[in-house]
Structures are given as C-alpha cells and as structure tokens.
Amino acid sequence: MLKQRILTALVLLAVLLPALFYPSFVPLAVLTLVLIAAGCWEWGRLNGLAQGPALALGALGALLCATSWWAGWILAAPPWLWTLAGAAWVVLGGWLLARGVGRWQEVARGLRLLGGLLALWLAWLAMARARALGINFLLSLLCLVWAADIFAYFAGRTFGRRKLAPAISPGKSWEGVFGGMAGVLVLALLWAWADTHWQASVPSLYSVLAARGPLWWLPALLFLAVMSVVGDLVESLVKRSAGAKDSSGLLPGHGGVLDRIDALLPTLPLALMITEFAQA
Numbered sequence: 194m195l196k197q198r199i200l201t202a203l204v205l206l207a208v209l210l211p212a213l214f215y216p217s218f219v220p221l222a223v224l225t226l227v228l229i230a231a232g233c234w235e236w237g238r239l240n241g242l243a244q245g246p247a248l249a250l251g252a253l254g255a256l257l258c259a260t261s262w263w264a265g266w267i268l269a270a271p272p273w274l275w276t277l278a279g280a281a282w283v284v285l286g287g288w289l290l291a292r293g294v295g296r297w298q299e300v301a302r303g304l305r306l307l308g309g310l311l312a313l314w315l316a317w318l319a320m321a322r323a324r325a326l327g328i329n330f331l332l333s334l335l336c337l338v339w340a341a342d343i344f345a346y347f348a349g350r351t352f353g354r355r356k357l358a359p360a361i362s363p364g365k366s367w368e369g370v371f372g373g374m375a376g377v378l379v380l381a382l383l384w385a386w387a388d389t390h391w392q393a394s395v396p397s398l399y400s401v402l403a404a405r406g407p408l409w410w411l412p413a414l415l416f417l418a419v420m421s422v423v424g425d426l427v428e429s430l431v432k433r434s435a436g437a438k439d440s441s442g443l444l445p446g447h448g449g450v451l452d453r454i455d456a457l458l459p460t461l462p463l464a465l466m467i468t469e470f471a472q473a
Contacts, residue, residue, distance in 0.1 A: 198446030205444070213331075218324040222267065222317075229317040230255040232450040235440040236309035239431050239451075240302055250306060257314045267321045275466035278315045282459040286423040289430060294360055297434040312458050319461035327395025333384055334398055334464050338456045340380040341373035341418045342425075348372020357422075362429040370422055377418040381410070398464055405471050413467045420463055421456040428455035 212220035233254030237247030261267070266274075285308070289297070297305075323331040349369025357365040385399040393400070402410040428451055432440060439448030447453055 222321040278462035279466040329395040344376025345369040345373030420459045424456045424459040
C-alpha cells in the first residue's frame with residue numbers, strides 16, 4: 194500500500210509540477226479541469242447515480258469550467274462571485290455539519306448534485322484565477338491547506354483528546370484543529386518574510402494580508418484554516434452517508450480526487466474573496 198501510494202504521488206507530481214511552473218496558466222488549467230471532471234463523476238457516484246449519469250455529471254462539470262474559461266472569468270471573474278461562494282460555504286457547510294450524517298440523504302438528490310457540481314467548478318475557477326495571478330500566490334494558498342492538514346495530523350496524534358466530530362470523522366480532534374491553525378500562522382510568517390527578503394515579483398496571500406496589518410492577517414488566516422477542516426468534514430459526511438471509505442479508486446493508495454482536494458474546495462474561493470476585500 195505504501196509503495197502504491199508513493200508511486201501515485203510521484204506520477205502526479207511529474208504531471209502537475211511542470212504544468213504549475215509553466216509560464217502560462219493554461220497547462221495547469223487544462224490538467225485540473227480533467228481532475229475536476231473526475232471529481233464530479235465521483236460526486237455523482239457517492240450520491241447514488243449509476244455509471245452513465247455520473248459520467249454525464251463529469252462531462253457537465255468539464256463543460257461548466259470550459260464555458261467560464263471561454264467567458265474570460267479566469268482573468269476577470271464577476272466581483273460578486275467569490276463573495277457569494279464564500280458565504281455559501283460558511284452557511285451551508287455549517288448547516289450540513291450541524292445536521293449530521295443521517296440527514297444528508299434527506300436533501301433532495303438534485304440539490305446535492307447541483308451543490309457538488311458548483312463547489313467543484315468554483316474551486317477549479319479559483320485555482321485557475323490564483324495561478325493567473327502568479328505561481329507564488331497559488332502556492333501560498335495550496336501550502337496553507339497542506340500545512341493545516343500536516344500540523345493538525347501531528348498535533349492530533351500527540352495531544353488529541355477531545356473529538357471534533359466523532360460521528361463524521363472519528364480521527365479528528367480539537368487539538369488537531371488548533372495545531373493546524375498554529376502551523377498556518379508559522380507558515381504565513383515565514384512566507385511573508387521570504388517575500389520581503391527575496392523581493393518576490395508576485396505577492397503571496399500572506400504578503401497581501403500582511404499589508405493590511407494584523408487585524409486582517411490573523412483572523413483571515415485562522416478562518417481559512419478552519420474552513421479547510423470544514424471542507425474535509427463535509428466530504429467525510431457524504432462518504433459516510435454513502436457507506437464509502439474513499440470517493441473512488443482513481444488514485445491508487447490515495448483514494449479518489451475528492452479525497453485529495455476536499456479541503457481546497459472552500460479554501461480556494463474564500464481566499465480569493467478575502468484577497469479582493471484586502472485589496473479594495
């Protein structure tokens with residue numbers, strides 16, 4: 194299992210890293226569009242669709258991404274889009290987690306499918322937009338989520354006593370959440386210092402927020418760290434309701450696409466929302 198996990202990770206890195214560092218955002222946008230289409234297919238399967246309709250949902254997700262690209266939204270999305278997406282994640286994410294696993298199936302399947310489709314599309318559009326702004330900016334968003342996850346894992350293993358949401362994800366603890374938040378703050382301080390020290394041509398998320406002072410910097414980063422946990426928990430809730438351990442087996446040793454991007458789904462659009470407010 195470990196060997197399979199490592200091999201899959203190496204293949205993904207070999208494909209994604211050249212696309213990430215290519216001068217244009219286009220290769221990364223194309224590759225991630227394919228991944229988002231696969232995530233839409235997984236979402237359909239988790240919500241009871243047969244193979245054919247689930248594939249159609251994947252095609253619809255790809256079409257939605259391609260249409261917004263054609264409309265120029267990667268370079269200039271409507272100003273209200275990120276605010277609306279962020280508000281939806283905060284309100285609906287909290288509502289779903291408060292209701293719990295048992296009540297997910299009570300939501301009409303059409304609404305469940307639409308919600309997942311829109312969440313995946315918005316995450317793709319936010320990722321492409323962040324890459325268009327610059328590699329440093331996009332990497333700072335991705336590393337925020339990874340740092341929150343890694344620090345939460347080790348803090349939870351070391352200090353975890355109080356369960357966060359035992360009916361949804363038994364392994365998560367409040368201590369892990371606090372550890373993840375602390376890790377994000379440490380990362381932000383180091384990254385902002387590096388931006389200044391090496392005079393980065395493209396600012397990171399941390400430099401954008403630091404320019405507005407600690408009253409912006411601190412709550413914004415803590416909020417994003419918390420919302421990355423919300424994304425993880427929402428996907429766990431859906432999988433547990435479907436009786437599935439992984440979203441699929443598309444990535445051997447890692448599960449499915451949704452298993453790898455769940456924490457990014459709310460964090461990417463919310464980061465762009467916060468950035469727009471900070472630069473206003």
